[in-house]
Amino acid sequence: MSERTIFFLSDQTGVTAETLGHSLLTQFDSQKFRQVTLPFIDSEDKAREAVAKINKAAEKSAARPVVFSTLVQDEIRAIVRQVNGLHLDIFDVFLEPLESELRQKSSHTAGRAHGMSDIESYMKRIEATNFALANDDGGVTRNYEMADVILIGVSRSGKTPTCLYLALQYGVYAANYPLTDEEFDSGTLPEILVKQRRKLFGLTIAPARLRQVRRERRPLGNYASAQQVNYELRQAEKIFEKYGIPHVDTTEFSIEEIASRILDSTGVERRVRP
């Protein structure tokens, strides 16, 4: 079967078109796709250029391209619609029912209104990112009062990327604290964490996966050994149970899924919706 090209077209970044397309394409996982993003298609000239590019891909392959797009302006959508391929646009489909439900014509403006609300949400995300960086890996614990959530877990269970994702995506203040020998041996958490008990959320991970991750980081020594990994995970589990800390197994999850489960389980509100 010849490889099919998937295009993501947008007058903006293309993130929405990509997200939409990926959700749909995962339902056809036996097929191989080449993926191309064409962002900032915000004029009729750029739309014609994009169409030429897509038609070229169509000529080269037996399989027609599929085009996912988020194009606000009718004129630009009309140009892209003529492409030699399957064209699916969210505004084509969803704008009319929304207009009639909201009893308002849409503004049909490309891009988001860059008013103060956007600058505010940018600042909130940056501040949350700085918070995550400053309160990473248990180095600083004095800001836990300000945290929305404090992730705990063994080394390499996914705490740092999850905190950064929560900050960048949702403006959530997430700190993290690694469980180490002190906690494993005593079976207790330090007072600073016990005080913030209701903010704690645990990450666990399957032993085999943790060994794999740790081996890539530090192949030698005890760090990735079965014995050490099993011990740490068992003790972490006991601590979660002792203090009634909700937790999630990250083994099979993407960063988005881990973040989403934390928000869902803790009820922490998104400070920003990007």
Add this chain to the structure above:
Amino acid sequence: MSERTIFFLSDQTGVTAETLGHSLLTQFDSQKFRQVTLPFIDSEDKAREAVAKINKAAEKSAARPVVFSTLVQDEIRAIVRQVNGLHLDIFDVFLEPLESELRQKSSHTAGRAHGMSDIESYMKRIEATNFALANDDGGVTRNYEMADVILIGVSRSGKTPTCLYLALQYGVYAANYPLTDEEFDSGTLPEILVKQRRKLFGLTIAPARLRQVRRERRPLGNYASAQQVNYELRQAEKIFEKYGIPHVDTTEFSIEEIASRILDSTGVERRVRP
């Protein structure tokens, strides 16, 4: 006008439904919405619970809720379709044309197949995040060979969050190097950067905005003064011109937009498509 509630429903994280909904709702920016995400609706019972929750919101307000959903299973979509509100689902609309284009029935499975490819892409994103953290703020410069892109700019121009976003979202290896007095006074870049010239990308920012950002970080001293900020930005601009470094003004842009413009301008390939 009474506030309308927007629900984002998914058998997964809800990120796709949120992204789709936000793109559409920004076209109706005069209206106020309350936003609620209901993730992991992956059984008929959970679907009925979600419908009850949405119908309750409908009763409380004169304006019907709008429900954006990404529900793979027909049975679950059928339950949600009965909601007292406008229901828009991507699978309702886009699955059929895709099935006939790809000449394949979709798998109709909730969630992504968590095969090796997902674990691989998780690992790539984690590794890229570790790279960004290790090569942040010019502290380490020996790994520039491995970088896909190296961001340069004055302090607080948005380098760190952009690098982290590129890593988490796309698995791109992004380092950053802050321009300081050494570069401003000499008007030249250090040899280590000149060697990597084709990987360099500059961030600029409007003086007024930079002063605002810096004031929040360090209100006293010269750091946020008009004179200092103007001098630094002018010198940075000269350096970008001298070395022919592409750059973007981040003042009006979201993190997504900055990241997207960098990929578009440099041609750096996404290592991961989430």
